[in-house]
Amino acid sequence: MTSTGDQPIGIFDSGVGGLTVLAELRRQLPAEDFIYLGDTARLPYGNKSAGVVTRYAFENTLYLLDQGVKMVVIACNTATAGSLDRLQTHFRRSILGVIEPGAHAASEASRSGRIGVIGTTGTIASGAYEKAILNRRPGAVVHGAACPLLVPLAEEGMMDHPASGLIIRDYLQPLLLKDIDVLLLGCTHYPILRKAIAQQLVDGVRIIDSAGATAQAVREDLVRQDLLRNSMGRAGTCRFLLSDRHDHFRHLAERFLDGPVPDIELVTY
Amino acid sequence: MTSTGDQPIGIFDSGVGGLTVLAELRRQLPAEDFIYLGDTARLPYGNKSAGVVTRYAFENTLYLLDQGVKMVVIACNTATAGSLDRLQTHFRRSILGVIEPGAHAASEASRSGRIGVIGTTGTIASGAYEKAILNRRPGAVVHGAACPLLVPLAEEGMMDHPASGLIIRDYLQPLLLKDIDVLLLGCTHYPILRKAIAQQLVDGVRIIDSAGATAQAVREDLVRQDLLRNSMGRAGTCRFLLSDRHDHFRHLAERFLDGPVPDIELVTY
Numbered sequence: 001m002t003s004t005g006d007q008p009i010g011i012f013d014s015g016v017g018g019l020t021v022l023a024e025l026r027r028q029l030p031a032e033d034f035i036y037l038g039d040t041a042r043l044p045y046g047n048k049s050a051g052v053v054t055r056y057a058f059e060n061t062l063y064l065l066d067q068g069v070k071m072v073v074i075a076c077n078t079a080t081a082g083s084l085d086r087l088q089t090h091f092r093r094s095i096l097g098v099i100e101p102g103a104h105a106a107s108e109a110s111r112s113g114r115i116g117v118i119g120t121t122g123t124i125a126s127g128a129y130e131k132a133i134l135n136r137r138p139g140a141v142v143h144g145a146a147c148p149l150l151v152p153l154a155e156e157g158m159m160d161h162p163a164s165g166l167i168i169r170d171y172l173q174p175l176l177l178k179d180i181d182v183l184l185l186g187c188t189h190y191p192i193l194r195k196a197i198a199q200q201l202v203d204g205v206r207i208i209d210s211a212g213a214t215a216q217a218v219r220e221d222l223v224r225q226d227l228l229r230n231s232m233g234r235a236g237t238c239r240f241l242l243s244d245r246h247d248h249f250r251h252l253a254e255r256f257l258d259g260p261v262p263d264i265e266l267v268t269y
Numbered sequence: 270m271t272s273t274g275d276q277p278i279g280i281f282d283s284g285v286g287g288l289t290v291l292a293e294l295r296r297q298l299p300a301e302d303f304i305y306l307g308d309t310a311r312l313p314y315g316n317k318s319a320g321v322v323t324r325y326a327f328e329n330t331l332y333l334l335d336q337g338v339k340m341v342v343i344a345c346n347t348a349t350a351g352s353l354d355r356l357q358t359h360f361r362r363s364i365l366g367v368i369e370p371g372a373h374a375a376s377e378a379s380r381s382g383r384i385g386v387i388g389t390t391g392t393i394a395s396g397a398y399e400k401a402i403l404n405r406r407p408g409a410v411v412h413g414a415a416c417p418l419l420v421p422l423a424e425e426g427m428m429d430h431p432a433s434g435l436i437i438r439d440y441l442q443p444l445l446l447k448d449i450d451v452l453l454l455g456c457t458h459y460p461i462l463r464k465a466i467a468q469q470l471v472d473g474v475r476i477i478d479s480a481g482a483t484a485q486a487v488r489e490d491l492v493r494q495d496l497l498r499n500s501m502g503r504a505g506t507c508r509f510l511l512s513d514r515h516d517h518f519r520h521l522a523e524r525f526l527d528g529p530v531p532d533i534e535l536v537t538y
Contacts (some may be wrong), residue, residue, distance in 0.1 A: 040317070041311075041317060042311050047515075047516070048513050052310045052512075052513045148421075148425055149421055152418055152421035156417055158418070161435070163432035163433075164432075166430070166431055170430075243321075244317050244318050244321045247316070247390065
């Protein structure tokens with residue numbers, strides 16, 4: 001079965017975090033159709049082991065491939081860290097993650113080479129960002145910090161609550177002591193809390209997230225495979241699939257995508 | 270297949286919350302053997318729908334029954350609210366939940382009849398506590414408040430962090446305005462945060478949790494079925510099964526059970 005440009009792009013995350021990647025994909029690739037799958041029945045992924053997250057990532061990928069997508073974007077750092085290599089080994093279609101693009105963007109943005117990375121327990125424990133950054137910039141010094149409560153805070157829409165500020169401050173303190181000049185948001189949920197994170201930083205530290213760089217990597221892969229969609233003037237569409245009902249999904253989706261979202265479909269797999 | 274007193278009691282929760290019930294069961298029933306199952310691969314349950322939680326509760330119950338337990342205790346309010354009736358309908362063995370015992374304890378403890386209940390989104394949305402309390406005390410006025418972040422805070426061991434206090438204060442504020450005299454902890458995780466919760470209460474409000482009353486209900490059911498274990502002087506044992514690795518499980522288990530815990534077994538089902 002060969003792919004065609006008319007097929008949609010599949011994208012998955014444990015919940016709402018991948019919406020920050022989807023928003024950038026739609027901005028850079030407005031002619032493409034997307035199917036977004038949020039595995040809300042098993043969220044969050046960040047405090048689960050690589051083995052369990054890999055099992056979920058395989059199931060999500062298979063489900064999207066069965067929907068006829070031409071490519072799968074893992075819009076979740078934990079799942080990328082735990083499973084990207086194995087998914088790329090076993091599936092024919094292109095599978096792209098968010099870690100390489102994020103590492104690239106952070107390496108480019110840092111002047112001093114002292115880079116802080118925040119992510120889930122699983123992402124930080126994997127060391128995937130440190131490895132990817134050092135591949136591109138061997139002299140860099142990478143400091144990681146696990147921030148396990150930021151996903152629940154983002155999922156609950158607590159971006160403006162003072163408790164979020166207190167928790168973020170404690171998580172960032174050790175990184176700021178290392179005199180970093182770039183803070184990489186190594187979790188697709190964290191841009192939801194960008195303002196609260198920025199308020200805890202000192203001057204001269206830039207925040208980088210992987211959404212823009214990931215969308216660029218997706219575009220390059222589609223061009224290479226000659227799979228860009230020929231829009232003929234029609235704007236791309238987006239379907240939203242969730243493995244369970246989610247109280248805040250529509251609100252956050254409309255906020256990030258800057259417009260109304262269509263029906264959200266519940267799926268079991 | 271008939272049960273005997275020598276079989277263990279099965280108990281499950283999404284994660285560490287059920288340990289607060291297990292601790293009370295071991296205190297009241299020191300001769301019994303227990304198998305504790307934490308479904309850490311799919312935790313938390315509280316923000317998931319009744320349908321999905323019921324699917325997980327069936328799988329947990331079946332797994333425990335396959336281990337040869339004489340009874341299953343659902344040490345999770347969300348799972349009790351969503352699935353107890355169906356589990357009791359379909360399985361032969363006794364299945365006990367935490368809501369009836371908790372409602373009983375709160376009804377007894379309140380003088381004014383104005384009772385506050387805090388729980389997960391799923392538990393509060395179910396209205397199960399209000400129904401159970403009104404069955405026992407028709408004149409009572411029950412005020413519920415969903416506290417979706419308390420499970421992640423408890424799972425991360427944030428009992429002493431100032432952010433927990435801020436979040437708890439916001440959740441409790443509407444209940445305190447209703448002049449309650451009893452606050453029922455309608456989630457087995459919440460006793461982990463009992464001190465932080467108590468600090469946000471006004472004088473004269475009593476905290477009630479369901480652990481003690483649940484252990485009493487378990488004892489009564491075992492007596493009724495003539496299934497109490499004859500210890501012959503041997504202390505009961507406890508096996509711990511988790512569906513995924515959990516960073517804080519051992520620490521919290523040792524804290525709640527007040528002693529070392531044996532090997533934690535990882536299981537897939």
